Amino acid sequence: MHGPASSGWLLVALCAATGAYCLLRMRSRVEEQRRAAGGEALMGFGMAAMAVPAAAFTPPAWAWPAGAAVFGAAGLQALWAARAGACHLHHLIGAGAMVHMAVTMAASRTGGHGHAGNGADIPLLTGSLLLYFVAYVLVTGARLVPVAGTPGGGRDVGWGDRPELARACRLAMAIAMVAMLPTM
Template identity: 55%
Template sequence: MHGPAMPGWLLVALCLWTGAVCLARTRSCTGAGRRAAVDEAVMGVGMAAMAVPASAAGPPQWVWTGYAVVFGAAALRALWSVRGGAGHHLHHLVGSLAMVYMALAMTGGGTGPHTAHGGAAGAGAGGGVPLVTGALLVYYAVYVLRSGLRLVPAPAGTTGTAGTGTAGTGTAGTVPGGRWSGPETAPACRVAMGLAMLAMLAMLAAV
């Protein structure tokens, strides 16, 4: 994507690390928790690939079409899970659709996603629909704040699950004793990917 190289590579590293942690979680989860971890691992790796700075690579147009197809399939899978009553997959559906949107936007104008800024060519290098980009930015900002607050430890002496981040996160089916089986692991990964998505949408909006 467009933007300074150093922040871009940091974004790639964050997404790769998050995807690797999610992949590791699949070994300590079962059932719905494992399926959610697989979905998030695919999302993390896909985001890392899409976040590679424009100055480092210039893939052909079909690569972005490939991203759209892959995450379109992921969106259909998440939609099916939502219809089946798995509410936590609604966020996966939004994330997959956001990836499809960004991939299609980066092919805008037929100039290629890695055309340099400036000039007539750079003016057509994507950017997406401002209304859609703005709505996704708001969604992910709210999601990150809400999920981040759940990770804040509850004050001593209080009861309930506030601050644990375990409610409705899709970590049910965790295998006891697994290295990545902590109740905070999945919410922390989702916060990290939410922040990465915010950064990528901001880069898209700046094109």
């Protein structure tokens, strides 16, 4: 990621902490929540790795294509899971954004101008992803406050199964994505 080192390290901390918390959420009793938390942990740690300032560490040339492959596989898994419900589309879009950023970083490393392809469609793709994540941040932020009428009222629901905590993880990663996409 290109940009100031201090904001890069803050993004690393935010994404790594979110990834670590999502790993803890994988202890949920609900299989669907465990699966979603695993994908979100992968996303958090991947975003943390991408956000490390270039001045601190320059990854080897194979790291960006490997990241694109890992997130491409995560996107295929999200696409398969999206058959069951639209809630998985956010994971699909997030994985696609990670593939886009990895491909862009690989192209900039091989002497490109920071954009893969012919340069005409990538800024449009980056802008579209940025608009999606800004809208997601606004909508999810508004829904983050727990409702008093939630089933169980939060009393008999395990901490790993609380929907507002899962939303907070997704919100933190969406905010990080909003910070990372303009640097592409």
